[in-house]
Amino acid sequence: MPKETLQKIKPAKRDKLLSEAARLFAQRGYAATDMAELASRAGVAKGSLYNYFESKQELYLYVCRQGLELSRRAVYGGLDPAWDVYHQLEHIFRRGAAFVRSHPEYLLLYLNVSAAGMEPFAEKLSRQVEKHTADFLKARLAEGVAQGLVRADLNVNQAAFWINGLYIIFMASLVSRHFQIRLREYLEIKGRLNMRAIDEQLTSTIALIHSVLRPAAPAPARRGRR
């Protein structure tokens, strides 16, 4: 979607441009981001932006898509298909949190697509963004069911839906001011939001998912477990 010119410039320049764009859009939001400021931060002439992209919108879309790509690579990279559902889920949550901490801009961009006035972007991005994770989660859950690791009566789609829901809320709590404040209010954290608190919360969320997915304890042996 960007012009071919974008491919012709030095990769370092392109990367600088795209990462500054991601940072700025994430920080200010789409409307409040100034193309002139973006150009100057990226060390590029204002006019050049329009040599690379048709418009601010196109640039924004491209940055979002690229962020999605990066996020995916970071989160799904190193994932071994041989692992069981639980292992894979935990991997995703932990890698996701790590990536979001080092690159908050991409999650902020994601959250922004649900903001008011961003519908045109949602139309173009949302399905593409969600499909991958939805398919992945559903597949893992189905496998889990098949392997007897997951309750057989689970509604796989719904489970994927709320597992991802928890993921979103959790990640949002790491980057969005609002969700940070919310987290602190719920968890009654007074001082700084330290990594330990986050980690505990992460662990507990994963445990929650486990406890819901796990097949009901075998009927005859209800006693004596744990």
Added chain:
Amino acid sequence: MPKETLQKIKPAKRDKLLSEAARLFAQRGYAATDMAELASRAGVAKGSLYNYFESKQELYLYVCRQGLELSRRAVYGGLDPAWDVYHQLEHIFRRGAAFVRSHPEYLLLYLNVSAAGMEPFAEKLSRQVEKHTADFLKARLAEGVAQGLVRADLNVNQAAFWINGLYIIFMASLVSRHFQIRLREYLEIKGRLNMRAIDEQLTSTIALIHSVLRPAAPAPARRGRR
């Protein structure tokens, strides 16, 4: 925070203004909302807006706070403190969904506070918004634990955190284009998002919460525990 003049105008006019403001801000977002258009939609002169509010910001804040108030009344109204946790939770989810369906604007405003560039608003609104629900959920859960209706080993704060997280994601799915698309993707809904689908999802989310909170059930011996 609004000027006193706001209190002196005819309630019908004020209500019209505030509801149009909520609608417009929710639809377009803060930055993209034009005060002139708002004025004309509200049937008021542009200058009059500034007789009522110091600035666009103040108006926005007021509309958000008012939306919060309305939402609370709608959601918590009719709630009987004698009900048990599960009943109360279900009431809130169902009333919440109903209110959000009839007044999507207020949830959209809520979602917007977490958007990029809205940090100044988050600082002023978020705690105020979240505290009420957080306190309510924690109190109900604690009661539930005391009554033996909820697992004794539950971390109440964390539980409140993710219950509300599910609530947010669910409600967002009713109003935000992005979350609608996401819902349809996860639940594989092809046609229109009908009320039945929503209701099923609601029911299943409530069931999920039940299943997590419920004490591990020693089937034969429900009596006599604790």
Added chain:
Amino acid sequence: MPKETLQKIKPAKRDKLLSEAARLFAQRGYAATDMAELASRAGVAKGSLYNYFESKQELYLYVCRQGLELSRRAVYGGLDPAWDVYHQLEHIFRRGAAFVRSHPEYLLLYLNVSAAGMEPFAEKLSRQVEKHTADFLKARLAEGVAQGLVRADLNVNQAAFWINGLYIIFMASLVSRHFQIRLREYLEIKGRLNMRAIDEQLTSTIALIHSVLRPAAPAPARRGRR
């Protein structure tokens, strides 16, 4: 020129209004003075201003004229026609300085008539303002000449012109920020502008005028003076 209504209100109220108007117009200038703020400072409803005056312009003119009246009374009051030119001139300079110090607003209004964009006001005020002083000075100088106190070859009109010029510059130095800065630069005053410095300057200005008006020393006795 103001509406009759102005005469019907309580004198205290009217005085308050006019003095606040003078202060505000003097401080901010015509354009930057806000009728609403003026009303509120004067303890009067905004609408009432328009019951008393047709327009901001009319109010401004009235305030200027009233200031002129007050200034005159203050400056020319207590002046004894029996005094000689020099005595009368000194009286005027000293009374002028005293009045300007206690009511800077009126001199500021005067200075403002010469500002850009104030031509419509100049057309209506300037002659009226200047005529009185011009006539007075010329008459005194002519008398002085007739009495042999003033050089017979004096061009009375020109002398009146520059005597008043010195008066204006001097008084301006007491109230206008620009002329204050100028005074301090010329007189090399570092600290605060104290009353003594002002008084010295006043005395020296009067001496200057004396020295110019005084008839040339009698030819035969050039030696031995001073």
Added chain:
Amino acid sequence: MPKETLQKIKPAKRDKLLSEAARLFAQRGYAATDMAELASRAGVAKGSLYNYFESKQELYLYVCRQGLELSRRAVYGGLDPAWDVYHQLEHIFRRGAAFVRSHPEYLLLYLNVSAAGMEPFAEKLSRQVEKHTADFLKARLAEGVAQGLVRADLNVNQAAFWINGLYIIFMASLVSRHFQIRLREYLEIKGRLNMRAIDEQLTSTIALIHSVLRPAAPAPARRGRR
């Protein structure tokens, strides 16, 4: 202080802009000057003004400073340091009058700095404006004293102060409506203000200065004093 962009445009365009700005600001005053109108008069887009200057204020300051520069060059240009005080003073008065007649806008801008509400500009401009002339006048007078051309008992600072005062009033009479009216009133000029009248007045003002500065003249014994 202006943006670098200003230096990069065609000089003709820049000159046109600055001279139109000077004219308009001088005519209307700071507050009443409309940036849009200025732009259109200068044959420039509104937005371009903001490519050259941060704000209306900055533009105004720049125009004033530039006017000061031009005035100085016009007035002090062609002045021979070998001339005596009187010659130099006369040069300055005559050149000043000529410049003010051909470029009234700059003197109007100067006068405006002393208007109400212009204090922020006075703080930034006044000392800079006055220092040069003050220093010049004092230096010339001191030289005059040293050369025996000026009364030894002269208070140089005060003399410089009122000589410049007369200069200001005189020049103001050429450009400000108010001071024009005042001049006509004092000098009883009925018809148009012709150049002859101005010139006479100029000559007489210079004569006045001479008469005050000149050492008391012991006619027979000019030699041998001090």
Added chain:
DNA sequence: AATGAATGAGGATTCATTCAT
């Protein structure tokens, strides 16, 4: 291909004045 000056629609806010109460 890169640059950055030029453009002008757009948008928040102010304020003199009007007018219904």
Added chain:
DNA sequence: TATGAATGAATCCTCATTCAT
């Protein structure tokens, strides 16, 4: 007569985009 809410023209400034160099 007093009031102050209502009005909308006016004004500063921003910013995406274009285009000449």
